[in-house]
Amino acid sequence: MSAFRRVGSEGEPLRVIQVGAGSMGQAWIRNDAANPDVELVGIVDLDLDAARAGAAVYGDDSIAVHTDLAALIAQVHPDAILDITVPVAHHPVTTDSLLAGLPVLGEKPAAQTVAEALSLAAAAEVTGELFMVSQSRRYNDQLVAFKQAASRLGDLGTVSTEFAKAPHFGGFREEMDNVLLLDMAIHPFDSVRYLLDRDPVSVYCDSYNPSWSWFRGDAAASVIFEFEGGIRYTYNGSWCAPGLETSWNGAWRISGAAGSALWNGDDEPSFETPDADPAPLAAQPSVGAEIAGSLAAFVRALRSGETPDGEVHGNVMSLAMVEAAIESKDQGRRIAIDDVLERAYETAVRSERRDDVRARLESWTSVRGALQGVPVTA
Structure with missing residues (x-):
């Protein structure tokens, strides 16, 4: 990946437009208000009443609102964009923002498909702007400690996550295909990449829907x-497992040559190394919590130029894990991640409407290499 443009400095709040003011959008607006390094200067939503309601949540009814992002950018001249829209809108909103010369922090997933996410990675390269995905469950001090515990276990062999919840969301989630894999499993898939500092090679998945499920699509999976x-x-x-539910973060175990570590998702992790140093884990600087942590990391990255967790090139592989798992369960066989990436790349090149972004994609000599920051352009 190429370096991105630095924006802002200490003592100056980052002036942002937020796109999306629904229920998740309002949570983000409260998050904006709680961060002194951010100033919300505009809200875009197709429903102007929702945008106005968002301004009221922020505590400033004078905030500019609009249904058109380009028009509001021209009006208020922000420093950055927060894309808190539904997944189908992520690609157009992020593309338009990057090409307007603005960095973007977007809700997960990066896009609806890996192909669209690759297009956004190329657009970030073309524009020199940061696109960071808010993979918010990475921002958890207990997860950081769990990774530290894993470093005590020698050569690692297995990692597992058990996840059991029974939420009644109503609305679109209960009508989705592959709801668990698409809407929730991306979080642990992303977290395991963080824990291991490695990327996936292949996947086998079986998803299903228990007889009592209130979801239309598959609400359970083994991967x-x-x-x-x-x-x-x-x-x-x-997502239809009432009783004895796990944390929203899941229940984790890592086993290695020297021992094992456990994390229940809500409390400090524990580890045991029978033949090694039992010294406690050293305290680490806080990474913040969930969306507050990701917003703080975005501001910090723009000021420092340091690549944050969730930068699009690093995040695409987490979405590829989801897409590969769905392909595996559909075909009933093991799927190679590189095959998913190559097919997505071909689709991205074929579908790209902007000549400069397509040219950037075509300059990549290896998709995995491009995502890992290896110099692979011609």
């Missing part, structure tokens, strides 16, 4: 990923 170095990651999850 096995092979990671670089032969490490196996297993995910067993359900």
Whole structure:
């Protein structure tokens, strides 16, 4: 990936437009208001009443609102864009923002498909602007401690996550295909990449819908990923599992040559290394919590130029894990991640409407290399 433009400095709030003012959008607006390094200067929503309601949540009815992002950018001249729209809108909103010369922090997933996410990675390269995906569950001090515990275990062999919840969302989630994999599993898939500092090689997935499920699409899945170095990651999850529910973060176990570590998702992790140093984990600087942590990281990255967790090139692989798992369950066989990436790349090149972005994509000599920051352009 190429370096991105630095924006802002200490003592000056980052002036942002937020696109999307629905229920998640309002949570983000409260998040904006709680961060002294951010000033919300505009809200875009197709429903102007929702945008006005968002301004009231922020505590400033004078905030500019609009249904058109380009018009509001011209009006208020922001420093950055927060894309808190539904997934189908992520690609157009982020593309338009980057090409307007503005960095973007967007809700997960990066886009609806890996192909669209690759297009956004190329657009970020063309424009020199930061596109960061808010993979918010990475911002958890207990997860950081769990990664530290994993470093005490020697060569790692297996990682597992058990996830069991029974939410009644109503609305679009209960009508989605592959609801668990698409809407929730991306979080642990992304977290395991963080824990291992490795990327997946292949996946086998079986998803299903228990007879009592209130979801139309599959609300449960069992998934096995092979990671670089032969490490196996297993995910067993359900969104229709009432009683004895896990944390929203899931219940985790890592096993290695020297011992094992556990994390229940809500409390500090524990580890045991029978033949090694039992010294406690050293305290680490806080990374913040969930969307507050991701917003703070976005501001910090723009000021410092340091690549944040969730930068689009690094985040695409988490979405590829979801897409590969769905393809595996549809075809009933093991799927190679590189095959998913190559097919997505071909689709991205074929579908790209902007000549400069298509040319950037075509200059990549390796998709995985481009995502990992290896110099692979011609």
